[in-house]
Amino acid sequence: MGIRAIERAMAVLQELNLQPINTIAQLHARTKLPKPTLVRILRTLEDAGYVENDPRQGGYQVSALVTSLSSGYHKGPLVVEAGRAWAIAMTRQHKWPVAIALPDYDRMVVRFSTVPDSFVSPFHSTVNKRLNFLTRGLGLAYLAFLDNDEFDLIIDVLKRSDDPENALSHHPDELKRLVGRVHENGYAIRSSLVEPKNSNTIGVPIISHGGRVLASIGLTYFKSAFGSEQEACDRYAPILKSAAAAISEDLDRLSNHLAA
Amino acid sequence: MGIRAIERAMAVLQELNLQPINTIAQLHARTKLPKPTLVRILRTLEDAGYVENDPRQGGYQVSALVTSLSSGYHKGPLVVEAGRAWAIAMTRQHKWPVAIALPDYDRMVVRFSTVPDSFVSPFHSTVNKRLNFLTRGLGLAYLAFLDNDEFDLIIDVLKRSDDPENALSHHPDELKRLVGRVHENGYAIRSSLVEPKNSNTIGVPIISHGGRVLASIGLTYFKSAFGSEQEACDRYAPILKSAAAAISEDLDRLSNHLAA
DNA sequence: CATCGCCGTTTCGCAACGCGAAACGAAGGG
DNA sequence: CCCTTCGTTTCGCGTTGCGAAACGGCGATG
Structure with missing residues (x-):
């Protein structure tokens, strides 16, 4: 059992990172903390410089100083670092959030995302x-x-899972068909059977010059913004593919540089 | 006056980012907090997942989760994002820390640094x-x-300062000579008159394809590791220059991408 | 124009919570 | 073998953080 005030502050800081702007009411709803407590915590964080309170925008937001809370952590794979700039640039232009994910045992783990820079989203x-x-x-x-x-190897792992989202691992034919389609298209989309149903993610692989699949990068959009799935894919899949290629290119140049 | 426990926890988290591994004694010395208090704070942060305690390594370190404390902040200039991967790669190979700085009024502000990845340093x-x-x-x-x-424009600002480190702004001839030398070399070093004297930084500009100076990137080393200043510069200046060129190249590709 | 509801913030008395001196056990060093 | 120094635990005290309640402002509603 740790120090309550700190646990709460960290939770608030987490929440603040989810949206560009956060009202007391939102934070109250999400953290279940009493509003006076929130005000106190936020003022503490503000005094310390991690948070800004902009009453004109009607809410609190994280400030530049938060980066120094993690400035000592760079153990992440280089592909994430190389992909950051591209993800940020894509979100700046196309508005939709972009994420980079890496494999970890039986799942992909999101290691970078521009969600908070993007649309006010329910994510x-x-x-x-x-x-x-x-x-x-x-x-x-x-x-x-x-x-x-x-x-x-991965399918074998998934077979041992009873997660309904891994059910397809027991139907090799269907799986093969799905994978074949992804391979052909050069991109993948989220299954229409899983939540959240009001959005979709288009993902493409990041493949090293040596041919190894390093990670995946994807863009998420609200379905209501497009007439059809195809329309969104036609528009963003090529962009994602060329970004993935560019990231791979960057990595290649990085390692050549190092060798020199 | 904010909540003390939170202020302390944030201070500890800051300190943890300065070095790859931190003992209670070090933290005690730097934060002036009683050791039981430190242990309590660290256990709280550990329970929350932001910190790992590895007794074999004899100390605490920040864990991957700290990145999520700033995952919502990407307002920084693209040049910093583009430079990250290069800075990290350089530190991985040459061990010395690398930093990227941007101008802000009368100073340069360090916006990214690999200090904690590098040597155990007194910085x-x-x-x-x-x-x-x-x-x-x-x-x-x-x-x-x-x-x-x-x-x-900048020199005019500096003239109005009484910081001894800006004294040179009142001696145009000397200043011109210094700047001329930097220009000729393509890199700059820290003045031998300022602290810390046991280290030195070699800096080079990051210049956009359009010719604008965007930022600077530099490598810091302990003087004791080299026979002479020249030796270190001969070795690292070319590396920094080519990294700066590569970052500029990345930025150019990024913006072309966006235009397409 | 009065009323209502919701917002972010302030007040204030209570006691829970965090505090840190002191003690502890373990691990080197002389 | 003693002595220091380390990280950690204990525990009684009192400071500090807590949150119900109240406040003032704002926009919608009738």
Whole structure:
């Protein structure tokens, strides 16, 4: 049992990262903390410089100083660092959030996301979120481009799971058809059977020059903004593909540089 | 006056980011907090997942989750995002910490640094640190490559300061000579008159394809590791220059991408 | 124009909560 | 073998943070 005030403050800081702007009421609803407590915590964080209170915008937001809370952590794979700039740039232009995910045992883990920069969205933090391989755009985009050995290895793991989102691992034919389609298209989308149903994610693999699948990068949009799924895919899949290629290119240049 | 426990916890988290591994004794010395208090704070942060306690390594360190405390902040300039991967890669290979700084009024502000990834160093956090233009490697590297108008504008500001580190702004001839040398070399070093004297920073400008000076990137090393200053510069200046060029290249590709 | 509801913020008395001196056990060093 | 120094635990005290209640402002509603 830790120090309550600190636990609460960290929870608030987490919540603040989910949206560009946060009202007391929203934070109250999400954290279940009494409003005076929130005000006190926020003022403490504001005094310390981690949070800004902009009454004109009607709410609180994280400030630049929060970056120094994690400035000492760079153990992440280089592909995430190389992809950041591209993800940010894509969100700046196309508005929709972009995420980069890496495999971890039986799931893909989101390691970077521009959700908070983007639309005011109902999503919760996607960073550190674990996504299933067989139903998620970022999962399928990775899985479908693996070589056979690695592919089978993961499917074997998934077979031992009783998560309904992994059900497809028991239907090899259907799975093969799905993966084949992803492979052909060069991109994957989220299964229409899973939540949230008002949005969709288009994912593409990031493949090194050596041919290894390193990660996946995806863009998420509200379905209501497009007439059809196809329309959105036609528009964003090429952009994602060329961003993925550019990231791979960056990585290649990085390692050549290092070798020199 | 904020909530004390939170202020303390944030201070501890800051300290944890300065070094790869932190003992209770070190934290005690730097934060002046009683050791039982530190243990309690650290256990709270550990329970929450932000900190890991590895007794084998003999200390505490920040864990991957800290990144989610700032995952909602991407307002920084793209040049910082583009430079991250290069800075990290350089530190991985050459061990020494690398920092990226941007101008802000009368100083350069460090916006990204790999200090904690690197050597166990006596430095305090360099992120958000404000460095003088005329005495620091990262300052001179930026200043010396500005066009005349921008250069004069900054010097005018510095003249109005009584900071001894800005003294050179009152000696145009000496200043011109110094800037000329930096320009010729293509890199700048920290003045030997300022602290800390046991280390040095080599800085180079990051210049956009359009010719604008965007930022500076620099590498810091302990003087004791090299026979002479020249030796270190000969070794690292070319590496920094080519990294700066590569970052500029990345930015160019990013913007072309966006235009397409 | 009065009323209502919801907002963010302030007040204030209570006691829960966090505090840290002191003690503890373990691990080197001389 | 003693002595220091480390990280951690204990525990009684009192400061500090707590949150119900109240407040003032604002926009919608009738």
